[in-house]
Amino acid sequence: MAKGGKEIRNRIKSVKSTQQITKAMKMVAAARLRKSEGRTQASRPYTDTLAGVMRNLASVATEVDHPFLSHVNAEAPKVMLLLFTGDKGLCGSFNANLVKKAEQFIREQRSQGRETEIVFVGKKGWQALGKGGSWFPGFNENTSYADLKPVNAVLTNAYLEGEVAEVHMIYARFINVMKSDPTAVRLLPIQSLEPAGEDEAEGFADNYDLEPSPEELLTALLPRYFQTIMFQAAMENFTSENGARMVAMENATKAAGDMIDALTLEYNKARQAGITLELLDIVGGAEALKG
């Protein structure tokens, strides 16, 4: 007998309890995923309409000279990176991929002669790249739009005071439950605000009265738009994290199942061998008595 039956039985027990934990974690991740998908959906009317209005405003109000639209201090030797990760592990390569993307970003900036200052949202990124310093807790299904304000303040202050040339962000773009994509976006100056097509913009100006002027409206809405972009990224990042955790835990549960099957087989073999041995003993003893 290679291994005692008792040892194998204990091993099966421990794998089973691990499997119960991974199964529970998978279900928790699934529930949080559903919730955060709901949140993303709930914020969509706001963010979509805002984005549409911003695009139209940008093409109507072309004379606006807002610091969010053009560099404050393009010569600054530093850039700021907002790095979204999760607070917890056990989600496959989710956090590692984001950290890898950030390292790549830092290398690229360094080759252009710029150092990177990282603002961490999520503990895992800070653990990997933070040299002391502080971090913001990661976002989850219960955090609200207003919770982004402190992060927003750190970024905008550094940018408006010219300490950093640009502000970038890295987050996991949600594709589907199985897949997310670590994405780098320039936040400031705002990159995604491409003016709408001429026809669309003309229709917009004809159809709507604007109050106050397009310029003032754009100036009032730009900081909000900026925070909305971050908010969406934070929500998507959290959705991606839970997708990754769900898949990782599903795989772990399956692996534990395979392990239990293999161990059960081994246990049965060991038990069989034991019985055979005992039988041989009895038969051998009986033969000896007969002799």
Added chain:
Amino acid sequence: MSTAKYALKVVTPDGEVWSGETTSCVIPGLDGYFGVWKGHAPLISGLEQGTLMIEHPEEHRIRFIAVGGGFVEIGKDGVTVLAETAEQAGDIDVHRAEEAEKRARERLQAYYSQNDLNVDIERAIFALKKAMVRREAAKKEGEKRTHMF
């Protein structure tokens, strides 16, 4: 007074706060409060910290919502208020709003009379405005008003 109804929605980044039909509402725009009846010209306006007042056609009373930041879109199909924050006045804790107002006033006092330069003046003014709006909205809601003014 017109009794024609139109659809009104109040949404924030955290979700929808109010949705329904109304005959008229008053909106705190960046250039001041303005009223909207059915058939209003299409308009996009910025929002100020203020109280959104909605005529509730079935209950025959006014609903108050404290809103702040964002904008309002008046289209052909109705009115959409896209606010950064929006709170139904019935959900506002009056006591907490009063406390916040007191704190903001103290901060302003410290800045102006004791020259305390640690006070973030813009934030203090913003906080005071917000607290006052919330207190007002809660008070008006509590009175179960049937008229806006």
